[in-house]
Amino acid sequence: MIEKALGGVFKVVTAEAAANPAFARRLEDALGKFAEDYVERRKAESAVANFHPFIAFRNETPEGFRKQVGKFSAPELRLVVAKHHLDPSGVLKARATKKALVEHIVTAAEKRAARDAKLFEY
Amino acid sequence: MAPRTVSVVNMKGGVGKSTTVACIAESLAADAGLRVLVIDLDPQSNVSMMLSGLDRWGDLRENGQTIDTYFNQYVYGGEPKFFHELIGRSVSDITSAPNLDMLISTPEFRYIEREALAKWVRQGFDIEGLKRKLGGLTNAAIESVGDSYDLVLFDCPPGISMFAEAAIEMSEFILIPTIPDFVSRLGIFAFRKRAVRAMEQRRFTEDRIWTLITKFEQANALHESEAALLRDQFNVFDVQVPQSEEIARAAQWSDQPRSIDQKYGQSAQVIRLLAGEFTERVGLV
The missing domain is CATH 1.20.5 (Single alpha-helices involved in coiled-coils or other helix-helix interfaces)
Incomplete structure (x- = not known):
């Protein structure tokens, strides 16, 4: 039809x-x-396709992870945030700078790692 | 040779435990010609109704061919029944799966655990004693029919009931179906320790505890993200079961015998892949 x-x-x-x-x-x-x-x-999309922030955080030192995240452009970082649901409260503004995006992703990965570590002891 | 024993379990409901059991059982019986026994430990009786259909389920229930009857005799006494007498034979509507048998569950099964607990606690059993008793009864049941089957699949209820514990303790493998989302993943964490302990008791290692991604939505970025994380954290099946209307429709039993392809449509392909990987993992190749 x-x-x-x-x-x-x-x-x-x-x-x-x-x-x-x-x-x-x-x-x-x-x-x-x-x-x-x-x-x-x-x-x-293809630049961040193989990047999973939570997996990368576990496999890297905190500095190494920050460096890795810093290599992506702001639009790429926005895709990472959206794909991995890193901004559930929508606090990131649409025009957030690359620096702010990197900071946000690093913090989210740290929090998630700490939470998962507790879950393994659930 | 003793059959392979696998418990399908997750603390969370609605993740596709019964569907997983039905799909694997039907594919292995129909395509691989394996002799499969499904034991429904869930009072919701979903897999019982899916595999045997409502009419046959009603008949089996009326004849007392239920998991309730097996445990009832040890709780209330009465005329002893052999385990093999309770099994429903050739239950599936798939034409080429005559070797798929099952022991159905009924909603009344939820009372048995309560009654068993009350009675055996009065008799002086502690929790460990109760677990040993239920485990012993489950073991004896499977041993009595072991020669007749290549595979025994336990469909466990959400949460961990004492019967599910007994099944887990006697299973060689544990399969945890999981939707790749936040709350479903929590179900694995909640259950994992218990499963690891059960494996350790049998001197098995953690690599016998598997996760299966179910209801996967290709266009859902969050599913993609959570699935990658699951693969990083757990021993996950390569095959992912997609969210599929065909699989959901297949839950309804057909009066007309049909083939796997007729029952599952295009999803038959993924079910065969799942059954193939399962067969390799349990060593039934």
């Missing part, structure tokens, strides 16, 4: 883009912007 509906919509859009150069240009601009954001996002 939905496939048919979408097919109909795209048919109209395709026909309009072919007949209307101005519409085609605006469509290209919109898609181009999306592609840029998409590439950026995917690049950041």
